[in-house]
Amino acid sequence: MRxxxxxLESLLDAQRRLLGREVHGAAAPTAAxxxxxxxxxxxxxxxxxxxxxxxxxxxxxxxxxxGTALCPVVDGExxxxxPWPALTGARASGTELLVGHTRDEFRLFSVMGGRQxxxxxxxxxxxxxxxxxxxxxxxxxxxxxxxAGPEELVEAVYSDALFRMPSQKLAxxxxxxxxxxxxxxxxxxxxxxxxxxxxxxxxDVPLAFGTLDSPVGVQLIGGEPTPEAVALSHEIKxxxxxxxxxxxxxxxxxxxxxxxxxxxxxxxxxxxxxxQASRRIWEGCCPAPFDLT
Numbered sequence: 001m002r003x004x005x006x007x008l009e010s011l012l013d014a015q016r017r018l019l020g021r022e023v024h025g026a027a028a029p030t031a032a033x034x035x036x037x038x039x040x041x042x043x044x045x046x047x048x049x050x051x052x053x054x055x056x057x058x059x060x061x062x063x064x065x066x067g068t069a070l071c072p073v074v075d076g077e078x079x080x081x082x083p084w085p086a087l088t089g090a091r092a093s094g095t096e097l098l099v100g101h102t103r104d105e106f107r108l109f110s111v112m113g114g115r116q117x118x119x120x121x122x123x124x125x126x127x128x129x130x131x132x133x134x135x136x137x138x139x140x141x142x143x144x145x146x147x148a149g150p151e152e153l154v155e156a157v158y159s160d161a162l163f164r165m166p167s168q169k170l171a172x173x174x175x176x177x178x179x180x181x182x183x184x185x186x187x188x189x190x191x192x193x194x195x196x197x198x199x200x201x202x203x204d205v206p207l208a209f210g211t212l213d214s215p216v217g218v219q220l221i222g223g224e225p226t227p228e229a230v231a232l233s234h235e236i237k238x239x240x241x242x243x244x245x246x247x248x249x250x251x252x253x254x255x256x257x258x259x260x261x262x263x264x265x266x267x268x269x270x271x272x273x274x275x276q277a278s279r280r281i282w283e284g285c286c287p288a289p290f291d292l293t
Contacts, residue, residue, distance in 0.1 A: 046070065049069065050067060050068050050069060050070075053067070053068075053069060060290070061290065062130055062131070062290055063290040065130055065131075066162060066290075067109055067113075071290065073289075073290070074289045082286060082287070082288075082289050083170060083173065084166075084169050084170065084173045084286045084287070085286060087170075087173035087174055087176065087177040087179075088173050088176055088177065090177065092177065093177060093178065093179070094174045094175065094176070094177035094178040094179020094180070095174065095179045095180075096179065096180050096243075096247040097170070097171065097174045097179055097180065097181045097182065098182045098184075098239075098240070098243045098249050099167050099170050099171050099174075099181065099182070099183060099184075100167055100183055100184030100185055100186065100204075100261075100262075101159075101163045101164045101167045101168075101184075101185060101186070102163070102185070102186040102187075102199045102200060102201060102203055102204060103185055103186065103187045103198065103199040103274075103275075104155065104159065104197070104198030104199045104200050105158070105159035105162065105163040105164060105200065105201045106154070106155045106158035106159045106162075106163075106201070107155060107196075107197050107198045107199075107200040107201070108197060108200035108201040108202060108203075109158070109201065110151075110154070110155065111193065111196055111197055111200075116151070116196070117151065119150040119151045119154045120150055121150050123150055123154055124149075124150040124153040124154050125138070127153065127154045127157050127158060128141055128142075128153065128157055131157045131158060131160075131161035131162075132157050132161070132281070133281065133282055133285035137157075137281060137285075140281045141153060141156065141157060141281060144277040144278075144280070144281055145277065156278065160275075160278045160281075160282065161287060163201065164185075164275055164278060165278060165279070165282045165287055166287045167183065168183065168273060168275070168279060169282070169286065169287065171183040171254045172254065172256055172259075175253070175254055175255055175256065176256065180247070180253050181253060181254040182243065182248075182249035182251065182253055182254065182262070183254040183259075183260075183261045183262070183273070184249075184261060184262040184263070184264055185261055185262075185263050185264065185273075185274055185275070186199050186203060186204045186207070186264045186265075187199050187263050187264060187265045187274075188203070188207075188228075188232055188264060188265045188266060190203050190220040190221060191220075191221055191222050191226065191229070192219060192220050192221065192222055197220060200220070202216055202220065203220050203221075204236070204264075206220065206221065206233070207229070207232055207233045207236050207237075208233075208236045208237060208240055209237070210233055210234075210237050212225040212229060212230070212233060213225075228266050231266075232264065232265075232266065232268075235264070235268060236264060238250070239251075239262075249262070251270045252270055254273075258272065259272045259273040260272065260273075261273045261274065
């Protein structure tokens with residue numbers, strides 16, 4: 001097992017190689033130095049780092065199209081393989097698991113990146129080729145969503161490949177390995193920007209931690225949270241606390257035959273998994289790890 005210092009040093013080395021420069025104000029590769037580093041400085045460096053990903057497509061492949069390089073890496077040592085086949089193949093044990101996603105994961109990136117409303121058929125083709133399960137995923141998406149335009153297709157495949165299907169498949173694989181999985185989807189629409197963000201990526205964070213007045217909370221929910229936002233935050237916090245303390249999230253556990261999922265909204269419900277079209281497209285396929293060559 002690598003130490004925190006070794007992991008930090010590996011990260012800094014990767015940043016230097018990819019960006020061709022020393023990381024500005026980089027801390028020494030020790031746990032103490034990391035602890036004393038201003039979190040806002042780390043966030044700024046990560047933002048800068050991610051902004052340069054596109055220039056490194058040849059060496060980092062599909063990862064550069066996600067907008068962030070902050071993800072687990074299958075290195076053969078700490079993470080020897082992806083979790084889905086490890087669980088279903090009895091090479092890992094099931095556990096108590098709370099996992100989920102938002103309904104409109106990719107919307108945050110399209111809106112904040114200024115791309116909403118600008119996606120073309122070329123963008124949709126490129127996204128489907130990059131992220132849909134091979135060899136027939138692109139055709140499957142177009143067949144499953146026949147009325148979808150380029151915007152909807154780009155949003156669907158990015159949301160599925162990076163967030164929704166990994167979460168759903170992890171819940172299913174963990175249950176198959178003897179664990180207890182509690183799956184959720186956040187469906188509540190972020191009030192900011194007139195609702196343009198939908199139930200976007202990161203919306204669950206201020207709700208779950210009760211930090212509605214944090215920068216992210218204000219950006220997504222607004223400066224004065226509505227009673228609906230406060231009530232939903234309380235519901236999610238209570239579920240998280242209950243799960244941590246008892247191992248039970250408070251709704252029916254996910255099983256492959258029923259696929260029960262907590263859909264979090266102004267009036268939350270426990271329903272069969274709501275993204276059935278996407279689930280069928282990905283049936284029998286595991287999300288592929290990113291290649292770092």
